[in-house]
Structures are given as structure tokens and as C-alpha cells.
Amino acid sequence: MSLANIRNFTLVVVLGFLLSACATGGKRTAEDYYTGTDTVKFLAAGVPDRVFFATNRSSLHSGAKDTLSKQAAYIKSSGITVVVEGHADERGTREYNLALGERRANSVRDYLMSQGVSASSITVISYGKERPVNPESSRLAWSQNRRAVTVKAK
Amino acid sequence: MKKFLFSILFLLFSVNAKAVVTIDITRGNLEPLPTAIADFYIENPEKFSTNINKLNLQENLPSVIKNNLSRSGLFYVIDKKAYIQDPKLSHLKPRFEDWRLIKAQIMVSGKLKIDDKGRLRVEFRLWDTVSAKEIESLALFATPTSWRRIAHIISDKIYQRLTGEEGYFDTRIIYVAESGPKTQRVKKLAIMDQDGASNKYLTLGNELVLTPRFSPDGRMVTYMSYFKNLPRVYLLNIETGIQEVVGDFPGMTFAPRFSPDGRKVIMSFARDGNSDIYTMDIESRRVEQITSHPAIDTSPSFSPDGNYITFNSDRSGIQQIYTMRADGRSVKRISRGSGLYGTPVWSPRGDLIAFTKIHKGKFYIGVMRTDGTGERLLTENFYQEAPSWSPNGRVLIFYRETAGGRDGKGAGANLWSIDITGYNEIKIKTETDASDPSWSGLLSK
Numbered sequence: 157m158s159l160a161n162i163r164n165f166t167l168v169v170v171l172g173f174l175l176s177a178c179a180t181g182g183k184r185t186a187e188d189y190y191t192g193t194d195t196v197k198f199l200a201a202g203v204p205d206r207v208f209f210a211t212n213r214s215s216l217h218s219g220a221k222d223t224l225s226k227q228a229a230y231i232k233s234s235g236i237t238v239v240v241e242g243h244a245d246e247r248g249t250r251e252y253n254l255a256l257g258e259r260r261a262n263s264v265r266d267y268l269m270s271q272g273v274s275a276s277s278i279t280v281i282s283y284g285k286e287r288p289v290n291p292e293s294s295r296l297a298w299s300q301n302r303r304a305v306t307v308k309a310k
Numbered sequence: 311m312k313k314f315l316f317s318i319l320f321l322l323f324s325v326n327a328k329a330v331v332t333i334d335i336t337r338g339n340l341e342p343l344p345t346a347i348a349d350f351y352i353e354n355p356e357k358f359s360t361n362i363n364k365l366n367l368q369e370n371l372p373s374v375i376k377n378n379l380s381r382s383g384l385f386y387v388i389d390k391k392a393y394i395q396d397p398k399l400s401h402l403k404p405r406f407e408d409w410r411l412i413k414a415q416i417m418v419s420g421k422l423k424i425d426d427k428g429r430l431r432v433e434f435r436l437w438d439t440v441s442a443k444e445i446e447s448l449a450l451f452a453t454p455t456s457w458r459r460i461a462h463i464i465s466d467k468i469y470q471r472l473t474g475e476e477g478y479f480d481t482r483i484i485y486v487a488e489s490g491p492k493t494q495r496v497k498k499l500a501i502m503d504q505d506g507a508s509n510k511y512l513t514l515g516n517e518l519v520l521t522p523r524f525s526p527d528g529r530m531v532t533y534m535s536y537f538k539n540l541p542r543v544y545l546l547n548i549e550t551g552i553q554e555v556v557g558d559f560p561g562m563t564f565a566p567r568f569s570p571d572g573r574k575v576i577m578s579f580a581r582d583g584n585s586d587i588y589t590m591d592i593e594s595r596r597v598e599q600i601t602s603h604p605a606i607d608t609s610p611s612f613s614p615d616g617n618y619i620t621f622n623s624d625r626s627g628i629q630q631i632y633t634m635r636a637d638g639r640s641v642k643r644i645s646r647g648s649g650l651y652g653t654p655v656w657s658p659r660g661d662l663i664a665f666t667k668i669h670k671g672k673f674y675i676g677v678m679r680t681d682g683t684g685e686r687l688l689t690e691n692f693y694q695e696a697p698s699w700s701p702n703g704r705v706l707i708f709y710r711e712t713a714g715g716r717d718g719k720g721a722g723a724n725l726w727s728i729d730i731t732g733y734n735e736i737k738i739k740t741e742t743d744a745s746d747p748s749w750s751g752l753l754s755k
Contacts, residue, residue, distance in 0.1 A: 212624075212628070212629075214583070246693065246711070247668070247671075247693070248629075248650075248652070248668070249609070249622075249629075249652035249653050249666050249668075249695045249696070250520060250521065250695065250696065250746070251521065251564060251565040251578070251608045251609045251622070251652070251653065252606065252608055252609065252622060252624075252629055252652050254520075254534075254541070254562070254564045254565070254578075254580075254608075255564075255578065255580055255585040255606040255608050256606065258562055258580040258583060258585065259583040259584070259585075259606065261583075262582055262583030263583060265583075266583070281539065281541065281562070282541065282562055282580065283518075286495065286518055286520070287493065287494075287495075288492055288493055289493065290493075291491060291492035291493050291714045291717060291718025291721060292714050292715065292716065292717070292718060293692075293713035293714045293715070293721065297714075
């Protein structure tokens with residue numbers, strides 16, 4: 157891990173309960189999502205193109221919602237159409253990760269729509285674990301790869 | 311693609327004598343059976359053209375048999391340098407004391423001939439050196455270029471004679487060949503014999519392809535492709551090369567498998583962030599929704615009788631394994647241990663479900679009974695998943711990935727197999743990196 161990476165990387169630890177009425181029910185688990193700026197590109201000045209997720213989660217934390225509000229404002233004002241690409245890290249089974257990436261992309265789509273973006277200007281695609289942005293096998297890389305990226309449609 | 315179509319004519323001419331030597335494959339075999347495989351001898355060398363001679367069948371055909379039997383972990387094949395008797399006499403009139411001297415308990419001999427029609431005739435005999443008897447024999451005809459299949463069929467015959475169960479050597483593996491950096495991985499469908507020979511690529515790598523699975527007869531493959539950036543399930547006819555998309559779904563379809571009768575494809579369809587399980591009848595195109603739950607339902611796999619389905623769902627909050635009736639009723643969670651469970655696959659024998667387990671940052675391949683009891687973890691690693699059963703339900707093939715260091719250096723993917731006893735873990739050599747293996751049924755069935 158380079159010094160720059162360390163500086164830009166903050167792990168936010170969220171204590172959450174697993175929703176489970178089963179053998180593992182009630183167990184506490186620590187999850188992490190990336191809050192740094194490495195790998196982030198911009199749709200326009202001040203409009204980051206991606207949000208990050210905790211392990212196995214598709215819920216949006218407050219920082220992600222800020223980013224998406226900026227995206228929504230930009231999409232509406234510029235009239236562009238976008239593709240939201242959902243991704244997972246490499247620490248899950250391939251098929252489940254495809255579903256998880258789709259769930260993450262839709263979580264973003266739903267939020268953009270709640271901010272007034274029309275359904276017809278958003279399509280979603282899941283890449284599961286197939287297109288990591290950081291090829292390393294480290295906690296940092298995995299947190300950067302658990303993402304949904306909004307790109308201008310061609 | 312005509313190469314995939316060829317006929318082998320069987321002629322069984324003596325199955326005699328009681329089994330004296332046997333192998334118990336239900337336990338880990340710590341003492342493989344000492345075996346001698348003599349070179350085959352050529353009966354009519356004058357009929358062997360230069361091209362056929364180049365195949366060096368008298369050595370290569372027994373060598374493929376040797377490789378098969380050794381890799382099964384059940385046989386220890388003694389180096390042929392130790393053999394005393396020459397190949398011709400070994401086949402016609404073995405001197406059993408010579409074979410016992412080098413501690414071989416069984417001996418395989420064979421004869422090659424080109425017949426009047428230009429076909430290759432291979433005759434093999436299996437000898438029990440202790441009781442001094444022939445215990446199996448078989449003669450096969452094929453075009454000389456199909457000699458590898460003959461070697462596999464003979465290997466299956468030997469395996470069956472000594473274990474009492476069908477073999478798995480006359481089979482193929484379809485998998486995803488990988489190349490390029492991890493962030494822009496190029497993936498192609500590839501097919502090879504179970505021993506890694508006769509590798510062929512079925513797609514060019516222009517689009518991402520994932521999770522190919524054989525139809526029960528081995529003629530079709532269902533897989534997922536990002537063709538035109540629309541991730542969908544496809545059908546590919548291996549013989550004709552014709553591909554078609556499965557159904558008309560307004561979103562991603564993935565995780566496909568065939569039903570045991572080969573008539574349906576079962577898969578996941580994702581819409582608005584939710585994945586449910588669907589089937590499509592290949593002939594009528596009729597689509598049926600099997601699960602309807604706001605959680606992720608994926609990785610479905612039919613029981614061999616077609617009456618049940620096992621699948622992966624996070625409806626409890628985390629990934630677990632479930633079973634249900636083929637119509638979607640009677641959903642039961644069967645995975646009970648701590649950790650996450652994925653990729654359930656029903657054994658062709660019907661008795662077990664193989665799975666991937668993720669626990670404390672490690673990945674395991676394991677098996678459990680179909681009610682979830684008797685969980686056994688076979689192998690632990692940094693990353694491995696996606697087991698696929700050998701047709702006799704004794705061996706699992708899966709893929710394993712190594713960790714990527716700085717810039718992804720050192721990252722790789724390879725195919726491995728392991729017996730369900732937990733023994734005999736072996737890496738399967740492939741030309742490129744490889745993942746998502748699927749094992750065909752026996753081709754000669």
C-alpha cells in the first residue's frame with residue numbers, strides 16, 4: 157500500500173446487525189466501505205461518478221447519497237442519459253456477485269429517481285466481480301471495487 | 311465442428327472370471343493398486359501409414375490410460391522400464407510370475423490393428439496377476455485420429471471392473487479460458503478432454519462469457535454472455551456452433567443450468583435489484599417463474615430425478631443454501647453451519663449437494679446430504695468456488711484463484727479436482743488461466 161493510498165483511505169466501520177432469525181441471528185458484524193478519492197472520476201466538475209458499499213451490502217450511506225444528489229442534479233440539468241454499473245469485490249461467489257452488483261446498481265437508480273431523474277434516462281448493468289478497478293487482493297482494493305459507477309450512455 | 315461427431319463401435323467379446331482384485335472407492339485410498347500397463351503391440355505394421363505411425367499409438371494409447379488411472383488416485387502405475395515381458399507376449403500369453411515379481415497386481419495389455427476399411431482396431435485385456443486370469447477384455451474400432459477416446463473408454467472399463475462403479479474418463483470439461491490483466495480480463499469458452507488434451511476455444515473473447523454448463527447429452531452448452539453489453543443466458547450447440555439467447559427477458563439473466571432431461575434451462579432473472587429463479591422450456595419457449603422473493607435467489611441446480619431444486623438465497627440476511635420442490639413449493643434452508651454458503655450443485659447420484667463455503671476469510675469446497683446434515687469440508691483456500699460433479703459422483707472439479715499483489719501481480723485462476731473422500735486434490739493443466747469448469751456426462755452413454 158503506497159503512502160498516498162494510506163492517506164486517502166479511511167475505513168468507516170459500521171456496526172450492523174445481520175437480519176437473520178437463524179443460527180447466526182443476532183450476531184454483530186463489522187462492515188467497511190471506502191470513503192477515499194482514489195479511483196474516483198468525475199461526471200462533471202464536483203460530480204463524482206461512483207459510490208461505495210459495505211461488504212455484501214447495497215444500502216447507501218450518507219456520503220453516497222450526497223454524491224448521488226449531485227449526480228441527479230447534473231443528469232437533470234444536462235439532459236444526459238446514464239448507465240449505472242454495479243460491481244462486487246472478489247470475495248464472493250461469481251453468481252451471487254452478479255445479483256449483488258445488480259442490486260447495488262438498482263439501489264443507485266432508485267435514489268437518482270427519488271431525486272427526480274426519470275426512469276427512462278437510467279439503465280443498469282451488473283458486472284459482478286468481473287471488472288475490478290483495483291486488481292490487488294487487499295481490504296483496500298476490495299472496498300474500492302464494491303462500487304456503483306454512473307457513466308454517460310453512449 | 312464435425313470432429314465432435316464420430317462413432318466408436320464396440321465389440322465386447324469376453325467378460326468372464328470373478329473379480330478377485332477390487333478397489334473400495336468409498337474411502338480415501340491410501341494404498342493405490344499396483345498396476346502394470348504394457349505397451350500395445352501392432353499386429354499388422356505394414357498397414358500403418360506414415361501418418362498413423364506418427365501417432366505412436368503403441369506407446370501413447372497406453373500412456374493416456376496410465377495417466378487417467380494414476381490421476382484417479384486409485385492406481386499406482388509401475389514404470390514400464392521395470393517390465394520384463396515384451397508387449398506381444400504380455401498380451402497373448404502373460405508370464406504372471408514376471409508381473410508378480412515387479413509387484414503388479416493387475417496388468418493391462420493391448421493389440422493394435424488397421425482393418426480392411428482403414429479403421430483402427432484396439433483390443434485390450436486386463437489381467438489379474440495373482441489369480442493368473444484375464445478379468446476383462448474389449449475390442450473397439452474407430453478412426454485412428456479418435457484414439458484418445460478409445461484410451462478413455464478402456465480406462466473407464468478398467469475403473470468399472472475394479473471399483474464396481476462407472477468411470478469418468480470418456481468425458482469433457484467446458485470452462486472459461488482467462489487471459490489479460492484482472493481489470494480487463496478476456497474470457498473465452500473453451501472445451502477439452504477431461505485430461506486436458508484436445509483443447510479448443512469456442513468463442514473469440516470479444517465479450518465477457520461466464521459459467522458454461524453442459525446439457526446432459528453433452529451436445530449443448532448454456533452459459534452467460536455480455537454480447538452487445540446485454541448480460542444474458544445463451545444456448546450453444548457445440549456440434550453446429552449455433553448460438554441463441556434464452557428467452558426474451560427485459561434484464562439480466564444468469565446462473566444457467568440444464569434440467570436433468572435436457573429440456574429446460576433453469577436460471578436467475580434480475581429485475582429492479584431482485585433476482586428470482588425461472589425456467590424456460592427450450593422447445594416451447596415457455597417461461598415459468600419458480601421463486602418470488604425480495605431476496606437474491608440464484609445458482610439453481612436440479613436433483614437428478616428432476617423433482618427438486620437446490621439454490622442459493624440471502625433471504626435469511628446472508629447467503630445460504632435451500633432446497634425446494636421443482637414447482638417452487640416446500641422451500642427449506644439446509645445449510646446450518648456458521649459462514650456463508652453458495653453454488654449448491656446436486657450430485658448425479660442424488661445423495662449429496664456440493665457447495666462453496668465462505669468462513670472467516672477462507673473459501674471451502676464441501677459436500678452435505680440433501681437435508682443439510684453430514685457437512686464435510688474437503689479443501690480450504692484463499693479463493694475457490696463453483697464445484698461441478700464427475701458423472702459418477704465421486705470427484706469434484708472447481709476453480710481456485712490466487713491473491714493479486716501490487717498491481718494484481720501473482721493473481722491467477724486454475725482448475726482443480728478433488729475426490730469427495732477429501733483425498734487426491736490435483737491441479738488440472740490448462741493452456742491459459744481457467745475458471746468455471748463444468749464436467750460432461752460420459753460421452754459413450
